[in-house]
Amino acid sequence: MKSDRQLRAQSLAKRFKETGRKPVVLEFAGVPKAGKTTTLGQIQAFLKRCGFRVSVVVERASVCPIRDKKHANFNIWTTCTTLSKLLENTQSPPRPDDPDVLILDRGLFDSLCWLTMMVRLSRLRREDLRAINSFLRLDEWKKKISAVFVMVASPKDSLMRERGYLPVTGAAGSIMNPEVLDQVLKTTRDMAKRLQSEFRINIIDTSSKKLRDNAQATAEHVADIALDVIEEQLREDILCIPKVKIASAFSRKVCLKTLETSKVLKCFQEFGRFQPREEVEKDANLVQAIPVVIVRNRTGDILQLRRREASYTNPLHEKLVIWAGGHVRSEDGTSKEAILRCAVREIQEELCLSIEPDKLKLLGSVYVRKGERTSKHAAIVYEWRADTDDVAVALSNAEFFERRGNSLSGRFVSVNNLVRDISGGKVEEVWSQEIVREFIVSDPSAFPLRLFE
Known part of the structure; x- marks a missing residue:
């Protein structure tokens, strides 16, 4: 008989095939002999049997050519090789053969712990650690990691598990000794507290009364958390607001200029909430926030895009537009800057522009x-304007847009030509028409009357 956990996992695997936007990345980190490898193997097998495509980036320490494990270069080598695998398997948009779930056997968080440990052991200067930290804590890379499972155990338990059933008296390794293990445990717990706002950290204490010497309970506990993470990533909560609030902010207008838009932003900040997208789309009484960005080259020409939607029935499919943008997701944060952060993220996802x-x-x-x-x-x-023509050349190249989000192709057009295309009916998308009419040209009378006026 199937367990509730199995039924849940199989249901999520089916949904992932239909609506998964990017791989779920689970990092396993922590102190030696805390059960990391055993638990990771159980999670991999369970998810795979339930229908997920699972890939594991194995711990690089076992293949590192640098002999001294206490040298900072050892950890830098393992970190960089793991990072390369993380980037390879989390490209945007995903490749057809990308995994649904990517498991890191020690990743960015673990590397930050060990490098901090190197400072405590006087194997790395603090100045060098700050430089390495700045590199490893790039926001784009951290966001790729969905959750971190930090496996910890007491030094006593770690050593007991290391000795196994055939212990050798007097044998101690460079890491597997009480003094170093105690430092590793303290450093790991300190880093978990320090970085809890940057990673989704779950402490798994296998020396606790509940989990000590109970590999099955540990695996079940971690599996339940992993399924929670997968479910949350599938849900895609988006920012919305009651229609009456947005209608009041706009009054009877179609477009609001910069100062008046501050009222709209305030409405989303005060009354907006994140709800599952599928529910919001069905509710006619809710309005969704869609930050959009107009891209211009140095001379002022505007990037025109042809949209490519997942469904051919979407009214935007293959339509010409002058903006790139999308829904504000919960991952963009809940503060007043969420809409702006979404705009930056969408430009990165759609056009590969880091601004x-x-x-x-x-x-x-x-x-x-x-x-x-x-x-x-x-x-x-x-609006974002490029400082150089180099950016404009890249964005004008049709190959640049191949498999990039919803943008199928793009080219820069002059404002005059854009006005002509809109007046001639070549650009039918209503937001593009309104943006050019109200925010780009100086004389809106050049356009015919709106159909909805």
Whole structure:
């Protein structure tokens, strides 16, 4: 008879095939002989049997060519090789053969712990640690790791497990001795507290009364947490607001300029909430926040994109637009900066542009009441202008957009040509029309009257 845990995992595996956006990355870290390898193996086998495609990045320490395990270069080598595998298996968009679940047998968090340990052992200077930390704690890389399982055990238990059933008296390793193990445990717990805002950390204490000498209970506990992580990633909670609030902010207008848009942002901050996307899409009384970015080259031409949607029935599929953007997800945070962070993330995902938030200029907002789909979304419009023609050349290359999010192809067009295309009916998408009319051109009278005026 199937357990509830198995039924849940199999259901999630099926959903992942249909709606999974990116691999779930689980890192296993911690002190030696805390049960990491055993638990990791159990989780891998369980998820695989339940229908997930699972890949494991094995611990690199066993193949590291640097002999001195206490030398900082040993940990730097293992970190960089693991990082390369993390980046390879979490590309955007995912490759057809990418795993559903990627398991790291020691990853970024674990490396940060060991390198900090090197400072305590006077094997690494603090100045060098700060430089390495800045590298390893890049926000984009940390966000790839969905959860970290920090396996800990007392030095006494670790040594007992190391000795096994045929102990050798007097034998002690460079790491497996009480003094070093005690330092490793303290460092690991300290780092878990220090980095709890940067990683989703789960402490698994296999010396605790509940888990000590109970590998099955440990595996079940970790499996339940892992399934929680997978379920949350599948759910895709998006920011929405009651329609009456957004209608009040816009009054009877379609577009609001920068100052008036501050009211819209305040509404989303005060009344917005994150709910499962599938529920929000069905509720006609909710409006979703959609930050969009207009990309311009140094001379002011605008990047025009042809959209590629997952469903051919989506009204935006193969439509010409002048923006890139998407839903504000819970991963963007819950503070007032969530909408701005979403805009930065969407530009990265859609166009592979890494830009600073302060380089985005708020132009205004658009809310069109006509149309069932359009009335469920409010656009927060930003502009980003390239400093060099090099960026413009890359963005104009059609190959650049191959398999990049929802952008199928792109090219820069002048404002005059864009006005002509809109007036001639070549650009039908309503937000693009309104953005050009209200925020780009100086004379809106150049356009025909709106159909919904």
